[in-house]
Amino acid sequence: MKNNYQICKNCVMDTSDPEITFDENGICDFCDNFNNIILNSWDSEGNNYNELMKIAEKIKREGKRKEYDCIIGISGGVDSSYLAYVAKEIMGLRPLMLTVDTGWNLNVANENVHQLLKKLGLDLETVVVNWEEMKDLQLAFLKSQVPYQDTPQDHAIFAGLYNYAAKHRIKYVFTGANYSTEGVKPPQEWTYLNDIKMIKDIHNTFGNIKLKTFPLCGMFKYKLYYRYFKGLKVVHPLNYIKYEKDEVVSLLKEKFGWEEYENKHYENIFTRFYEGYYLPRKFGYDKRKIYFSNLILTNQMSRDEAMEKLKKNPYSEEQAMLDLEYICDKLDIKKAYFIELINGTNKTFRDYKNNAKIIKLAIKLAKIVGIEKRNFRV
Numbered sequence: 001m002k003n004n005y006q007i008c009k010n011c012v013m014d015t016s017d018p019e020i021t022f023d024e025n026g027i028c029d030f031c032d033n034f035n036n037i038i039l040n041s042w043d044s045e046g047n048n049y050n051e052l053m054k055i056a057e058k059i060k061r062e063g064k065r066k067e068y069d070c071i072i073g074i075s076g077g078v079d080s081s082y083l084a085y086v087a088k089e090i091m092g093l094r095p096l097m098l099t100v101d102t103g104w105n106l107n108v109a110n111e112n113v114h115q116l117l118k119k120l121g122l123d124l125e126t127v128v129v130n131w132e133e134m135k136d137l138q139l140a141f142l143k144s145q146v147p148y149q150d151t152p153q154d155h156a157i158f159a160g161l162y163n164y165a166a167k168h169r170i171k172y173v174f175t176g177a178n179y180s181t182e183g184v185k186p187p188q189e190w191t192y193l194n195d196i197k198m199i200k201d202i203h204n205t206f207g208n209i210k211l212k213t214f215p216l217c218g219m220f221k222y223k224l225y226y227r228y229f230k231g232l233k234v235v236h237p238l239n240y241i242k243y244e245k246d247e248v249v250s251l252l253k254e255k256f257g258w259e260e261y262e263n264k265h266y267e268n269i270f271t272r273f274y275e276g277y278y279l280p281r282k283f284g285y286d287k288r289k290i291y292f293s294n295l296i297l298t299n300q301m302s303r304d305e306a307m308e309k310l311k312k313n314p315y316s317e318e319q320a321m322l323d324l325e326y327i328c329d330k331l332d333i334k335k336a337y338f339i340e341l342i343n344g345t346n347k348t349f350r351d352y353k354n355n356a357k358i359i360k361l362a363i364k365l366a367k368i369v370g371i372e373k374r375n376f377r378v
């Protein structure tokens with residue numbers, strides 16, 4: 001732990017990430033990783049269009065006798081909405097769209113998805129997570145006092161997609177993951193990895209009912225079984241073309257009547273309360289620092305603008321209190337109890353059974369062979 005506050009001179013990451021390091025010029029290791037590793041392998045001007053079209057041709061050939069060429073998980077956010085457009089209109093593919101209903105999405109997100117898919121003429125499959133199980137896992141996480149309160153939703157969305165693809169033999173999974181808005185990964189202390197061992201331990205300790213249908217998919221099933229035995233392939237189309245958020249938002253608005261949210265991931269009530277209130281108040285982690293740093297590194301926002309925005313609360317206290325009541329209602333807990341949980345002693349993944357060591361090794365290997373280029377602190 002560092003005693004002195006320090007903020008990067010280039011981006012807005014700071015010592016709220018306890019493991020951040022700075023060089024002699026005051027530039028942080030996220031910037032260093034982005035400039036020296038990611039930029040070397042990524043053409044931000046989108047000159048890899050031809051390569052993307054080659055991939056499209058291959059997928060088309062292989063998908064000839066199938067109903068769909070690929071599958072795309074859609075949330076209603078910018079990245080996945082744009083990805084649907086790219087797959088259909090630019091790559092000329094027939095993607096099946098899949099959404100995982102965790103019970104928390106705002107109407108605007110659902111409206112965005114429906115407008116977009118209707119105009120693109122795409123089919124939508126919905127995986128509905130059993131609400132009693134979702135609720136039980138979320139409550140278990142709140143009781144566990146770890147910072148990663150969005151893991152139950154994130155995991156259901158991730159596992160729902162990959163399990164569906166494997167089960168229905170859809171070989172290509174497209175993801176909206178991209179270097180343009182996600183080149184800087186959140187620090188491990190803020191967002192712990194997709195570790196099924198920890199999820200299960202937290203649920204065993206604090207949960208009340210069995211997770212019978214909740215979508216689960218561990219790192220090994222995902223990285224090894226699905227890829228090597230089921231032949232699943234993950235494609236990141238947004239890294240091949242120019243992707244600038246402002247331009248993309250205008251395109252989506254113009255073509256599909258798409259509505260913008262105030263902040264990334266704010267299409268979901270639990271997530272916006274978690275990122276806008278719970279995480280900064282309880283742990284001092286402000287995820288906007290990640291989002292803004294990404295935009296700074298890709299020249300989509302100035303550092304001054306980011307600093308100005310960070311002075312303001314992520315969302316209003318008034319809205320936070322309304323969301324808090326909504327969440328208590330939905331989770332069937334009393335407001336006083338929820339506040340008591342928020343004020344509880346903070347914990348981390350280290351307080352529970354976890355696969356951190358083995359995942360750390362796997363990521364190290366992935367970095368050595370060049371599959372993973374982002375900066376993971378494990």
Ligand SMILES: [Zn+2]
Nearest residue numbers: 008011028031
């Ligand atoms: Zn930096």
